[in-house]
Amino acid sequence: MLRLINRPEYLQQLIENKDVNLVKIVTGIRRCGKSSLLDLYHQYLTENNVLDSHIIHMNLESLRYRDLTV
Secondary structure, eight states, X not given: OOOXXXXXHHHHHHHHTTTSSSOOOOOOSTTSSHHHHHHHHXXXXXXXXXXXXXXXOOOTTSGGGTTOOO
């Protein structure tokens, strides 16, 4: 995995709201680190014994998901 820039404040907000039954939405301008933040959160979840089968991680810019529709 690439070396990620630590974003402790934003990561802490995600961690604190982990068990809140609401969808978490990360927004920001282009190339501000949204995907990197979610990669850090994925890493945190994995390190804290959350099974990979319980994590949905999709890069919608990937051609792998080109046929995904609403």
